[in-house]
Amino acid sequence: MSAAFVHGVGTSRFGRQPGVGAPSLVQQAVTEALDDAGVDDVRELDAVFAGTVFGAPGTAQRALQLLGITGVPILTFENACATSSTALHEARHAVLSGRFGRVLCLGVETMTLHFSGPITPEETDAEGRAGLALPGVYAMVASRYEHLYGLEPKALAAVSVKNRRHGALNPRAQHGAEVTAEEVLASRMVADPLTLLQCCDISDAATAAVIGGERGVGRDVRIAASALRSGELWDHRSTHPWGYELMAGVAADAWHEAGIGPGDVDVFEVHDAFTIGEITATEALGITEPGGGCDLVLSGHTALGGRQPVNPSGGLLSRGHPLGATGLAQVAEAVWQLRGEAGARQVEGARVAAVETMGGGTAGIDGNGCVVVVLGG
Amino acid sequence: MSTTTGDPRPRVRTGPDGVAVLGWRCTGCGYPVAQAVLRCPLCRGPVAESAFSPEGEVWASTCLRVRVPGHTPPYAVAYVVLDDGPRVLVHTPGDRPLPPSTRARVTGTSGTGDLLAVPAGEES
Ligand SMILES: [Zn+2]
Numbered sequence: 155m156s157a158a159f160v161h162g163v164g165t166s167r168f169g170r171q172p173g174v175g176a177p178s179l180v181q182q183a184v185t186e187a188l189d190d191a192g193v194d195d196v197r198e199l200d201a202v203f204a205g206t207v208f209g210a211p212g213t214a215q216r217a218l219q220l221l222g223i224t225g226v227p228i229l230t231f232e233n234a235c236a237t238s239s240t241a242l243h244e245a246r247h248a249v250l251s252g253r254f255g256r257v258l259c260l261g262v263e264t265m266t267l268h269f270s271g272p273i274t275p276e277e278t279d280a281e282g283r284a285g286l287a288l289p290g291v292y293a294m295v296a297s298r299y300e301h302l303y304g305l306e307p308k309a310l311a312a313v314s315v316k317n318r319r320h321g322a323l324n325p326r327a328q329h330g331a332e333v334t335a336e337e338v339l340a341s342r343m344v345a346d347p348l349t350l351l352q353c354c355d356i357s358d359a360a361t362a363a364v365i366g367g368e369r370g371v372g373r374d375v376r377i378a379a380s381a382l383r384s385g386e387l388w389d390h391r392s393t394h395p396w397g398y399e400l401m402a403g404v405a406a407d408a409w410h411e412a413g414i415g416p417g418d419v420d421v422f423e424v425h426d427a428f429t430i431g432e433i434t435a436t437e438a439l440g441i442t443e444p445g446g447g448c449d450l451v452l453s454g455h456t457a458l459g460g461r462q463p464v465n466p467s468g469g470l471l472s473r474g475h476p477l478g479a480t481g482l483a484q485v486a487e488a489v490w491q492l493r494g495e496a497g498a499r500q501v502e503g504a505r506v507a508a509v510e511t512m513g514g515g516t517a518g519i520d521g522n523g524c525v526v527v528v529l530g531g
Numbered sequence: 532m533s534t535t536t537g538d539p540r541p542r543v544r545t546g547p548d549g550v551a552v553l554g555w556r557c558t559g560c561g562y563p564v565a566q567a568v569l570r571c572p573l574c575r576g577p578v579a580e581s582a583f584s585p586e587g588e589v590w591a592s593t594c595l596r597v598r599v600p601g602h603t604p605p606y607a608v609a610y611v612v613l614d615d616g617p618r619v620l621v622h623t624p625g626d627r628p629l630p631p632s633t634r635a636r637v638t639g640t641s642g643t644g645d646l647l648a649v650p651a652g653e654e655s
Contacts, residue, residue: 275599287599344597345597395591
């Protein structure tokens with residue numbers, strides 16, 4: 155197989171919906187993805203690559219049986235926020251290698267089942283045990299970034315304002331309301347300098363994609379490249395903020411495989427779990443130079459209508475962040491953009507899209523895992 | 532409130548010479564690490580128990596102002612690169628994070644087991 159394609163995508167509703175449960179969310183997402191792919195018979199699926207971070211053992215099998223998806227190998231991946239992006243990357247390689255003809259990718263998370271507020275840090279982790287919750291991890295990124303390059307609060311606010319403006323155009327977004335920079339900066343401080351409106355919300359949702367070979371269907375979207383790495387040791391020798399070198403390394407792998415660079419991409423979906431995350435991601439992807447991420451967002455380059463929109467879906471900030479489902483939500487947005495099906499948030503003439511998902515939370519390394527996927531072209 | 536048996540946080544020793552942060556150092560390449568290791572993560576060389584300087588430089592910092600189990604907000608934290616030692620996460624007094632490049636000194640651990648540090652030169 156010379157290339158793998160996305161045949162179809164689907165998502166559940168996003169939101170805090172504790173009464174719904176994984177089986178229902180999975181059915182919503184998979185039904186849409188199979189219909190989108192034109193798969194009438196689930197026996198056309200050769201495997202399922204699922205992902206969940208907090209889900210109970212058997213979450214995928216428990217839900218998939220209700221869709222009649224049984225018998226085929228069902229594998230479940232966990233790679234923090236990059237969980238379902240990892241499933242997609244692996245599914246692509248399973249198709250390219252000929253191991254499977256068609257793979258259903260699935261991400262599912264029922265976060266309100268586990269958390270009443272923010273994700274509680276992992277007690278078996280040295281820094282989690284010391285109280286460094288995820289907003290703190292990203293706040294440390296902001297602190298280090300400010301030390302290296304300077305960081306104005308208005309740049310952080312601009313990311314939230316932009317993405318929530320985009321999300322207002324996305325009927326699937328969990329938080330569809332627009333906000334002003336003043337409102338962002340005046341919202342409650344969570345971890346200095348990150349305020350509440352600079353943090354994504356937890357979410358219950360499922361996402362799905364059908365991956366297969368070339369079948370001559372015009373709506374299918376080619377996966378031009380995908381790359382995955384886990385972080386290197388991140389310790390007393392490190393100078394860059396957390397995640398920066400991992401994202402940059404994975405992005406370089408993806409650009410190399412795709413044979414293009416960041417300047418050739420029309421639309422990006424990147425990991426804006428916190429505002430500073432989008433600023434560092436745009437630099438690590440090479441859209442701008444290190445330290446240029448603030449000017450990039452303040453200039454409008456990354457807004458809808460700008461030269462290279464970033465997070466037209468509204469990103470994690472607006473869509474919500476169901477951890478294991480987020481990567482495929484980003485991929486779904488990229489697919490809709492490339493097909494011209496993104497409605498009011500459509501990036502006109504988008505031909506190439508790139509998705510970046512960053513997973514973290516483990517002390518001592520530069521990230522649990524990062525995935526960059528290049529689509530279209 | 533913890534249900535975890537092995538506490539993964541770095542430990543300190545307080546003796547007549549003051550406070551030292553405990554950990555391991557590679558006897559081959561010198562790599563310092565505060566987490567328990569059997570071999571050096573860099574070169575797989577043997578490691579020996581080591582006591583690191585309590586002083587170092589703040590690398591990044593913040594103040595957490597949300598509820599986190601086992602911790603009462605607000606609490607300021609910082610990464611401190613110990614002199615010739617590993618980088619450790621410490622709690623610092625008050626709710627004003629110590630800016631990067633500040634010199635800091637580990638003074639011990641809190642009642643709940645977190646490393647505590649103050650600006651170097653200040654009394655604990
Ligand atoms: Zn060594």
